[in-house]
Amino acid sequence: xxxxxxxxxxxxxxxxxxxxxxxxxxxxxxxxxxxxxxxxxxxxxxxxxxxxxxxxxxxxxxxxxxxxxxxxxxxxxxxxxxxxxxxxxxxxxxxxxxxxxxxxxxxxxxxxxxxxxxxxxxxxxxxxxxxxxxxxxxxxxxxxxxxxxxxxxxxxxxxxxxxxxxxxxxxxxxxxxxxxxxxxxxxxxxxxxxxxxxxxxxxxxxxxxxxxxxxxxxxxxxxxxxxxxxxxxxxxxxxxxxxxxxxxxxxxxxxxxxxxxxxxxxxxxxxxxxxxxxxxxxxxxxxxxxxxxxxxxxxxxxxxxxxxxxxxxxxxxxxxxxxxxxxxxxxxxxxxxxxxxxxxxxxxxxxxxxxxxxxxxxxxxxxxxxxxxxxxxxxxxxxxxxxxxxxxxxxxxxxxxxxxxxxxxxxxxxxxxxxxxxxxxxx
Amino acid sequence: xxxxxxxxxxxxxxxxxxxxxxxxxxxxxxxxxxxxxxxxxxxxxxxxxxxxxxxxxxxxxxxxxxxxxxxxxxxxxxxxxxxxxxxxxxxxxxxxxxxxxxxxxxxxxxxxxxxxxxxxxxxxxxxxxxxxxxxxxxxxxxxxxxxxxxxxxxxxxxxxxxxxxxxxxxxxxxxxxxxxx
Numbered sequence: 001x002x003x004x005x006x007x008x009x010x011x012x013x014x015x016x017x018x019x020x021x022x023x024x025x026x027x028x029x030x031x032x033x034x035x036x037x038x039x040x041x042x043x044x045x046x047x048x049x050x051x052x053x054x055x056x057x058x059x060x061x062x063x064x065x066x067x068x069x070x071x072x073x074x075x076x077x078x079x080x081x082x083x084x085x086x087x088x089x090x091x092x093x094x095x096x097x098x099x100x101x102x103x104x105x106x107x108x109x110x111x112x113x114x115x116x117x118x119x120x121x122x123x124x125x126x127x128x129x130x131x132x133x134x135x136x137x138x139x140x141x142x143x144x145x146x147x148x149x150x151x152x153x154x155x156x157x158x159x160x161x162x163x164x165x166x167x168x169x170x171x172x173x174x175x176x177x178x179x180x181x182x183x184x185x186x187x188x189x190x191x192x193x194x195x196x197x198x199x200x201x202x203x204x205x206x207x208x209x210x211x212x213x214x215x216x217x218x219x220x221x222x223x224x225x226x227x228x229x230x231x232x233x234x235x236x237x238x239x240x241x242x243x244x245x246x247x248x249x250x251x252x253x254x255x256x257x258x259x260x261x262x263x264x265x266x267x268x269x270x271x272x273x274x275x276x277x278x279x280x281x282x283x284x285x286x287x288x289x290x291x292x293x294x295x296x297x298x299x300x301x302x303x304x305x306x307x308x309x310x311x312x313x314x315x316x317x318x319x320x321x322x323x324x325x326x327x328x329x330x331x332x333x334x335x336x337x338x339x340x341x342x343x344x345x346x347x348x349x350x351x352x353x354x355x356x357x358x359x360x361x362x363x364x365x366x367x368x369x370x371x372x373x374x375x376x377x378x379x380x381x382x383x384x385x386x387x388x389x390x391x392x393x394x395x396x397x398x399x400x401x402x403x404x405x406x407x408x409x410x411x412x413x414x415x416x417x418x419x420x421x422x423x424x425x426x427x
Numbered sequence: 428x429x430x431x432x433x434x435x436x437x438x439x440x441x442x443x444x445x446x447x448x449x450x451x452x453x454x455x456x457x458x459x460x461x462x463x464x465x466x467x468x469x470x471x472x473x474x475x476x477x478x479x480x481x482x483x484x485x486x487x488x489x490x491x492x493x494x495x496x497x498x499x500x501x502x503x504x505x506x507x508x509x510x511x512x513x514x515x516x517x518x519x520x521x522x523x524x525x526x527x528x529x530x531x532x533x534x535x536x537x538x539x540x541x542x543x544x545x546x547x548x549x550x551x552x553x554x555x556x557x558x559x560x561x562x563x564x565x566x567x568x569x570x571x572x573x574x575x576x577x578x579x580x581x582x583x584x585x586x587x588x589x590x591x592x593x594x595x596x597x598x599x600x601x602x603x604x605x606x607x608x
Contacts, residue, residue, distance in 0.1 A: 124494035140496030140522045189488040
């Protein structure tokens with residue numbers, strides 16, 4: 001019997017043969033923490049080592065300031081300070097401070113994520129790094145602190161579901177819509193404890209941004225990791241950033257033809273339409289046309305799921321076709337994932353057009369992933385967002401959120417009510 | 428290992444936001460303080476009236492949503508003896524074991540018990556006794572039993588370091604840790 005991609009990754013890290021369902025100790029390639037959670041990891045490490053402990057390898061640890069950057073309160077500021085001081089004391093040089101952006105994206109751009117890596121982080125969407133075939137997983141502070149002791153942690157070797165995606169997206173329809181469809185089909189527990197391998201011609205042609213979108217929402221189906229084997233321009237981009245070694249890594253973790261899959265799902269995106277996650281759960285899914293006309297108070301485009309250049313450019317295209325105007329009374333916020341993304345938006349003149357259209361264009365950050373950040377919604381307001389969760393009260397008590405693609409979100413900003421973007425882009 | 432306690436019964440897809448509300452993640456740091464807010468948004472009665480050793484019986488996907496570890500800590504510190512659910516969300520599952528909080532996957536118990544019923548779990552034999560009936564569950568693998576018996580991941584890792592486990596590839600000096608209890 002052959003091996004799946006996740007089995008090959010874990011065998012490299014565990015230095016032994018692994019079987020689905022067993023628990024193994026793996027060497028950790030990166031153990032990271034963000035501003036939210038990072039301070040607790042540092043404090044916990046100091047506590048358990050009685051302030052005398054040295055981390056196992058400072059070069060393999062990174063801190064990312066993204067959830068609440070720049071700090072919006074004294075308590076956040078103090079937490080960030082705890083991290084900076086801990087890093088300095090431990091000789092950890094990879095501190096991506098408040099001027100960088102969303103951690104996973106920043107680490108990808110900085111070339112410290114390779115296919116086959118085992119990566120821990122305090123963000124439940126760490127697993128979006130499966131977009132370049134890294135096994136990355138969100139864990140608690142205790143897991144992080146324990147991994148800093150000796151560079152290892154335990155994992156259950158997951159079974160794998162294969163999801164084959166073929167066809168060309170119609171105009172106005174994107175990877176986010178496919179993903180929303182899959183979340184609706186499989187449900188909040190649909191990938192419980194499972195790895196997913198995404199393949200098919202639509203995946204082979206997809207951009208890194210699209211792969212990130214797809215892999216980031218595996219969490220919303222309770223999945224462990226979604227993996228895509230880098231190929232084509234994505235592999236070139238990665239080799240350019242992370243070094244030529246990534247090609248050998250890709251060859252080493254390619255799943256076998258006779259690998260065991262618990263099931264195989266197939267999707268044809270050529271018949272797909274814009275989809276939405278309705279209040280108050282990501283798996284409460286309907287086609288956008290069924291909820292068209294719902295009045296919206298605030299639109300947010302960004303997040304680790306849809307905050308890359310391609311996502312913002314898709315929204316820009318809709319804004320341009322909509323006459324560069326947003327509807328009166330609708331608040332619109334765009335948040336790029338990283339400084340690199342923001343610079344490209346600036347270079348291409350997009351930011352000025354957004355600002356002229358009455359849109360707030362923020363610094364790179366996770367922003368509206370929680371009510372703890374700017375843009376929080378007041379009770380009774382209805383928002384739409386390209387983030388990945390819309391649990392009740394997530395971005396403000398008594399508010400409700402629709403999760404949409406960047407194109408649908410901008411079409412909604414233009415009209416002020418939920419709008420199928422095909423009405424604007426297919427004219 | 429045996430645990431006896433009263434049942435607190437909940438449904439499917441209970442997410443970590445209602446187990447430990449996001450608004451407390453910055454303000455409540457003390458682990459024992461966290462216990463006071465356990466399940467506050469789902470069942471305010473729980474934090475007030477739960478007794479040490481009480482057992483949570485839930486539906487599928489218990490602990491979905493945010494990875495916040497406080498969701499496991501607040502339950503452990505509130506004295507929860509074990510959680511039995513049809514299924515657990517992955518991150519919360521490992522957070523519970525890392526806190527030394529035993530969890531059991533079972534689909535049979537939900538129909539047999541109501542809130543307040545007393546049940547007993549025998550981890551050695553893999554049996555739950557509820558209202559005179561016995562339900563089997565797969566006994567804990569040695570690995571998981573080790574984590575739970577040692578009181579969680581940190582004590583478990585420290586214990587292995589204290590035993591003189593060889594440093595793994597790429598690890599730094601561990602002597603300073605071996606001296607620690």
